[in-house]
Amino acid sequence: MSSVMGLTAKSVGGDSSLAANATTASVAGVTEFGELQPPWIMSFTFASTVTELCTSFKTSKKQIEELTKTVTDLESRIQQWKDQKAIGDEKIKVLECDRNEAREEASRAIFEKCDLKEKLEKAAKEAEDAKASSTKARLNLHSKLLARSFASTIRELVTGLATSQEKNAVLTKQVRDFKRQIREWKDQKAIWAEEKKVLERDCNEGWKEAGRAISEMRYLENKLEKASKEAEDAKASAEKARSKAAKQEEKAKEAVE
Known part of the structure; x- marks a missing residue:
């Protein structure tokens, strides 16, 4: 006991x-x-x-x-929180990858815009040179070859502009999709709120860059059309000068005979 x-x-x-x-x-x-x-x-x-x-x-x-x-119960709740946190971290990684890709596309678009601007300036200079050459040497038959070369350059610029516009359209769609994803994430837990603010700011900057790039592309397109018209006018002037020179040459031959 x-x-x-x-x-x-x-x-x-x-x-x-x-x-x-x-x-x-x-x-x-x-x-x-x-x-x-x-x-x-x-x-x-x-x-x-x-x-x-x-x-x-x-x-x-x-x-x-x-x-x-x-x-x-506490262990179950802690495990659920860890699972939710892991899912959220993975989604944030995906959003960060999309943001980085959007930045890279914006950088490439800006680089292509600068390159296109340089080509346009070069084409404008060539147009001025062509006009000066056609004015000084209206009887030179090589003006036709110069006009053809300039037309080829214009076609290349137009092709490059179209390609750049397509890339800008893709970039605009990516930025729009990225903003939609950020709006969907606004209702998630407070642990991700600060990171989403950073992503929204980056997306807005990318959208502004894309908008500015599109506006400048439209301006360059109008300027390119004007340069093309001037090139066509120069070509027509050269053809007219050549025809006039041929007629004068025929008259000179007839006078000699």
């Missing part, structure tokens, strides 16, 4: 009052004065001690079950 009472007292967490009762009950009916206790007192003391131990054990067991359930 003594060993059972000692183990039971330890299992409920070492309650001092319960351990004292168990120790008293373990002494075979002897009081602290060395006197024998009556049997009915010994039975009552033992029953009271067992009842208290059982009650404490049940309470502790219930508390342990509740704590176990709480810990399980």
Whole structure:
């Protein structure tokens, strides 16, 4: 009986009052004065001690079950949060890749715009040279070859402009899709809010760059059309000069004869 009472007292967490009762009950009916206790007192003391131990054990067991359930729920919630965070991080990586691609496309469009502008300036200079050459040497038959060369350059510029416009259209669509994705992410958790603000700012800058590039392309296109018209006028003037020179040459031959 003594060993059972000692183990039971330890299992409920070492309650001092319960351990004292168990120790008293373990002494075979002897009081602290060395006197024998009556049997009915010994039975009552033992029953009271067992009842208290059982009650404490049940309470502790219930508390342990509740704590176990709480810990399980917390672990489940933590795992769900980690899964959501992993999904969000992956989507943010995708958005960052799209943003970087949009930046690269904008940089390429700006580079092509500068290259096209240089070609246009070169073509304008060639047009001025062609006009000066046709004015000085209206009787030179090589003006036709010069006009053909200039027309070929104009065709190349037109082709390059069309290609650049197609790339700008693709870039504009990418920027529009990127902005739509950012609007969809505005309702996500606060942990991603700051990163989405950065992405929106980058997209707006890309959109502005694309808008400016398109406006400048339209301006260059109008300027290119004007240069083409001037080239055609120069070509017509050269043809007219050549025809006039041929007629004068025929008249000179007739006069000599």
